Amino acid sequence: MTLMNIADGAAHDLQIRDVHVAGAGEAEAQAPLRLRAVTLTLSPGEWIYIAGTNGSGKSTLARMLAGLSMEGVSGAIDRGFAGEYPAPYVMQQPDAQLFGETPREEIMFALEWMELKADEIDRRTAETLSRTGLGRVADVPWDRLSGGQRQLAAIAAAVAAEAPMLVLDEATSMLDDQTRAIASELIRERHAAGSAIVWVTQRLDELMPEQRVLAIKDGELSFDGRARDFFYGWDEASGVSPCEASGLQPSYLMRLALAMRTEGLMQDPLPMTEAEWREVVNL
């Protein structure tokens, strides 16, 4: 792997160029590639979604963007604004990623990385516990907490670290609506404060029209652009939308919009959000 050397030293883009990640456990020549010829740029403070079918390579790409060590990587990676330390990376299952024994410890450990003074760590920990509703279970060990509470603590700790980038790998998909809303709010605030967010999702209804989507298919970047173009654009090679070409199913309403465009009953820009649909059907 080549580490690119860009002179400005300031908060420049994270760039990966022609990166391959080999599979493991088979003879080198036959090992299936987990990622193939991936080239992309991520700017400071950007929010990107990574979408793709099961096993397409989403987590491999997310872990690479987070700067986690990985076998078999070749190509050029410049971590730019994300810095030399790995970004906080939250997975779907909380247990493998918890360092502390309780929510309070988990958040304190994240803050200790920032080399803050002890009273500042205590203050920020108390504030995070209170905001997330974890205050009343702050010192309860993990085995007496629910999976949702453990996951919320993992997300709160990742956010508390105020890192330049945060990587969430289907991190909210197992949460109930109320806990997901708390977690989403924390993440949105961190983004507003300047952190880049990399969000792996299978929930296509989370995507807003102007948001950037990276789609992965069989280890290759099959799309990099705005969500509206992902759902309603045209993939030359397959003659369907980039979403469908990536093996993903658009929502019923999106399929309806696509069918109506084919019949000449609807024109671009096709509606995506509830507000846009209301406008189109004059509600």
Ligand SMILES: Nc1ncnc2c1ncn2[C@@H]1O[C@H](COP(=O)(O)OP(=O)(O)OP(=O)(O)O)[C@@H](O)[C@H]1O
């Ligand atoms: N540590 C590893 N070593 C070798 N191959 C791996 C490793 N982890 C995953 N793979 C393989 O790499 C491919 C991509 O896996 P990855 O977990 O990145 O996909 P994904 O899109 O995140 O899948 P899912 O949605 O199921 O989580 C899969 O074929 C998987 O079996």
